[in-house]
Amino acid sequence: EVLLVESGGGLVEPGGSLKLSCSASGFTFSSYTMNWVRQAPGKGLEWVSSIRPSGGYMYYADSVKGRFTISRDNAENSLYLQMNSLRAEDTAVYYCARDSSGYSDAFDLWGQGTMVTVSS
């Protein structure tokens, strides 16, 4: 079964750190660009970061640049998001999503999400 499973969410104080993981199965993980997308409670979708298949190129939303780091381990079929200097506005469900790498680069596979709450 083709699957993405996120983990690592939780409650953290402002200024704290958290590392999210996304475990992939059922497809050749190393062939796909991967993304993190978040959704604040009751709000819309916001792209956070992406990483190319080899891990050599990473991209970030301005809202997280300098604070978040995306990485991957193709041998472990895993995607990560290291989140530092967390703020209340980072509170959201974080999804990992696969870039289809087809014509339109749509996000064709999503995990179930992991909740991050930044609060004192």
Added chain:
Amino acid sequence: DIQMTQSPSSLSASVRDRVAITCRASQTVSTYLNWYQQKPGKAPKLLIYAASILVSGVPSRFSGSRSGTDFTLTISGLLPEDFATYYCQQTFNTPPTFGQGTKLDI
């Protein structure tokens, strides 16, 4: 960044109705336009990519079209399971950006 403006932000309809949701890009995105459906507490699901190509397994009552920088998602013959929130997304430029969503309810 490319801004994606969806309208309406909410829409009330009935089973068997035909509805249309529009998405306007602030600049050209060619056909790098995708539509997602999201139900409460669930991850988004890709419905249509490249403006008009239906994902395998998505019912044919869903369709997408493009006119310049304006895109439309049409659902013909609403079924109860179609009541959800719909998002457009452009992947022409980085960062990929989403519309604000359209909540479709009964």
